[in-house]
Amino acid sequence: MGGLSPIHILIFAVIAILVLGGGRFSNLMxxxxxxxxxxxxxxxxxxxxxxxxxxxxxxxxxxxxxxxRDGAPIREERP
Numbered sequence: 001m002g003g004l005s006p007i008h009i010l011i012f013a014v015i016a017i018l019v020l021g022g023g024r025f026s027n028l029m030x031x032x033x034x035x036x037x038x039x040x041x042x043x044x045x046x047x048x049x050x051x052x053x054x055x056x057x058x059x060x061x062x063x064x065x066x067x068x069r070d071g072a073p074i075r076e077e078r079p
Contacts, residue, residue: 004012017025068074 020028065074
């Protein structure tokens, strides 16, 4: 109730094409495609300009355990 079903979306799309006209809708979609291509090209150009991607963080080595599983110290305590 109140939601848009696929049939409603299809009817809305058909009405939009009729109102805007087929050529106008086609031109609009072409402009969107050109924008996406320009965006991808711009993202590729940034990589080629010498900008390195951000360095990945390296994980620190895990600490050695101070006690074994029985609770006995493995290494000497530091003063």
